[in-house]
Amino acid sequence: MTLTERRRLTEVARGAAPADLYVRGGTLLNVYTGELYPANVATRGERIAYVGLRDDMVGARTTTVEAAGRVLVPGYIDPHVHPAHIITPSALAHHVLPLGTTTLVADTLQFWELGGLRAFTQVANTLARSPVKFYWMIRVHAQSRTTDEARRFQRRDLARALAHPWSVAAGEVTRWPEVQAGAPDLLARLHLASSRGQRVEGHTAGASAERIAALAAGGLTSDHEPITAREVLDRARQGIAVMLRESSLRPDLGGLLDALKEAPGLAARAMLTADGSMPAFIRDHGFVDHLLRTALARGVPPVDAYRMVTLNPATYFHKDGQLGGIAPGRYADICVLTDLSQPRPETVVARGRVAARDGRALISVPEPSWSRVFTTPAARLTARWRARPEDFRLPERTPLPVIRLVSAVITRLEERAPAPGDLHAALVDRAGRWVAPALLAGFADRLDGLAATVSTDFNILVIGRSRESMARAVNRLLDLRGGVVVVDGADVACELPLPLGGIMTRLSLGDAAAREDALHATLRERGYAFHDPFFTLLFLSADFLPAVRLSPRGVWDVKAGRVLLPRRRRA
Ligand SMILES: [Fe+2]
Numbered sequence: 001m002t003l004t005e006r007r008r009l010t011e012v013a014r015g016a017a018p019a020d021l022y023v024r025g026g027t028l029l030n031v032y033t034g035e036l037y038p039a040n041v042a043t044r045g046e047r048i049a050y051v052g053l054r055d056d057m058v059g060a061r062t063t064t065v066e067a068a069g070r071v072l073v074p075g076y077i078d079p080h081v082h083p084a085h086i087i088t089p090s091a092l093a094h095h096v097l098p099l100g101t102t103t104l105v106a107d108t109l110q111f112w113e114l115g116g117l118r119a120f121t122q123v124a125n126t127l128a129r130s131p132v133k134f135y136w137m138i139r140v141h142a143q144s145r146t147t148d149e150a151r152r153f154q155r156r157d158l159a160r161a162l163a164h165p166w167s168v169a170a171g172e173v174t175r176w177p178e179v180q181a182g183a184p185d186l187l188a189r190l191h192l193a194s195s196r197g198q199r200v201e202g203h204t205a206g207a208s209a210e211r212i213a214a215l216a217a218g219g220l221t222s223d224h225e226p227i228t229a230r231e232v233l234d235r236a237r238q239g240i241a242v243m244l245r246e247s248s249l250r251p252d253l254g255g256l257l258d259a260l261k262e263a264p265g266l267a268a269r270a271m272l273t274a275d276g277s278m279p280a281f282i283r284d285h286g287f288v289d290h291l292l293r294t295a296l297a298r299g300v301p302p303v304d305a306y307r308m309v310t311l312n313p314a315t316y317f318h319k320d321g322q323l324g325g326i327a328p329g330r331y332a333d334i335c336v337l338t339d340l341s342q343p344r345p346e347t348v349v350a351r352g353r354v355a356a357r358d359g360r361a362l363i364s365v366p367e368p369s370w371s372r373v374f375t376t377p378a379a380r381l382t383a384r385w386r387a388r389p390e391d392f393r394l395p396e397r398t399p400l401p402v403i404r405l406v407s408a409v410i411t412r413l414e415e416r417a418p419a420p421g422d423l424h425a426a427l428v429d430r431a432g433r434w435v436a437p438a439l440l441a442g443f444a445d446r447l448d449g450l451a452a453t454v455s456t457d458f459n460i461l462v463i464g465r466s467r468e469s470m471a472r473a474v475n476r477l478l479d480l481r482g483g484v485v486v487v488d489g490a491d492v493a494c495e496l497p498l499p500l501g502g503i504m505t506r507l508s509l510g511d512a513a514a515r516e517d518a519l520h521a522t523l524r525e526r527g528y529a530f531h532d533p534f535f536t537l538l539f540l541s542a543d544f545l546p547a548v549r550l551s552p553r554g555v556w557d558v559k560a561g562r563v564l565l566p567r568r569r570r571a
Pocket residue numbers: 080082172224275276
């Protein structure tokens with residue numbers, strides 16, 4: 001905020017200048033004191049200037065929002081968002097704004113991996129004007145180990161990204177065993193954020209209670225991975241701020257909230273997050289409003305529940321002077337509710353504008369110029385090459401390592417001869433220079449061929465029982481410039497084009513959700529038995545999950561940290 005803006009806020013607050021917007025007659029939820037009382041709210045520009053009973057700042061040009069019989073609560077904040085899952089961050093913001101969410105703290109992985117610092121800066125600069133505010137957590141390492149990671153994640157670039165005015169944290173840090181081991185390079189990357197007074201977002205899935213001290217000492221300040229109330233307490237007791245998660249992959253919130261029964265003081269610090277929820281899940285359930293409904297249904301006192309999605313995340317990110325409460329100086333982000341028990345708002349004010357009413361957005365969200373964000377042949381998938389069936393051939397030896405899926409994302413290693421029902425799988429470089437073949441069991445027995453550019457290492461994932469169909473799927477995928485393609489024999493059975501970097505469509509959340517449904521149904525018909533195929537594809541290469549992964553180096557044993565079946569050059 002500029003000094004001039006500050007001065008103007010004081011003028012409106014004194015009644016010496018007219019407000020831009022005046023919300024009249026509502027009952028205010030004061031998240032600072034926990035009180036509910038009648039109050040009007042006056043804004044100037046993007047900020048709140050006055051909260052109280054006077055109306056001498058209402059002028060001829062002041063827009064009035066009538067809120068008699070309504071409750072005013074601060075706009076909701078999701079502190080941990082992956083904003084590029086099939087849809088663009090702008091499409092996500094456009095959908096969640098009418099649901100009351102006015103602030104997202106978002107991940108940079110996709111933009112960074114496909115375009116580095118320049119791509120992140122482009123996206124962040126465009127979205128700095130969005131009515132839904134985008135703050136950023138800067139990824140400091142890749143999701144999947146490759147030989148050229150040091151070049152892609154240079155500390156100098158990370159320091160510049162952290163200096164962006166909308167950056168608030170480093171993370172998420174999935175390599176927690178390295179933090180616990182005190183690995184100097186990783187600790188130095190986290191220090192880039194902590195030395196600026198910024199936060200470090202952890203990912204400590206599976207870390208036992210005794211390891212948490214070293215993780216907190218190493219610099220992690222939050223964690224959104226607990227899947228039991230016990231794990232919530234283990235982390236909270238060591239000073240780690242816990243984000244209780246309800247996502248399409250892990251809908252755990254109900255059980256996690258039991259931690260509040262054992263330790264009610266946690267309500268002053270806990271946050272709620274939808275993490276990387278997929279479009280269909282958000283369409284069906286909602287966003288932060290869904291988290292609130294779940295918490296209220298679980299018996300969390302309303303003031304605590306609303307604080308967990310407003311003041312608590314604002315305070316955690318050192319932004320409570322800007323966000324998280326309805327008070328002078330803060331962004332004018334206000335949800336007008338019919339009742340505290342109904343978190344889905346009637347009207348949403350965002351950055352001082354009436355942004356949504358009755359579930360419909362009234363203003364647009366700026367869209368980054370994706371052709372300027374994704375500029376390389378790899379990001380645009382413009383390299384000229386074609387896949388061939390022999391690319392997916394396996395070495396003739398037994399036993400072979402087999403990746404067995406035991407849930408949507410968790411795998412088990414089997415070392416044995418190939419058996420009926422095993423599928424071929426491969427990770428192929430976007431430019432076609434190398435291929436990492438594998439055997440995969442438990443995905444979808446009757447799948448001829450699938451190719452996808454949704455994977456956390458951003459290469460092409462290919463799966464199927466027919467090498468011809470697999471090659472056909474890859475070649476169709478290259479024609480589409482990315483997405484997901486399912487092939488039966490030689491025919492395309494289902495496709496989801498993702499031409500923006502191979503990871504996103506320009507569709508709205510609702511339309512993308514319908515395509516997601518179609519893909520899920522296609523895979524279910526072919527034997528896919530888990531609940532989230534997108535995450536299965538995304539995480540097959542993610543070497544922070546147990547037990548064996550299809551990484552860019554080849555089939556990777558996570559615990560042993562070694563390659564079981566190496567990648568090879570494509571002839
Ligand atoms: Fe996450």
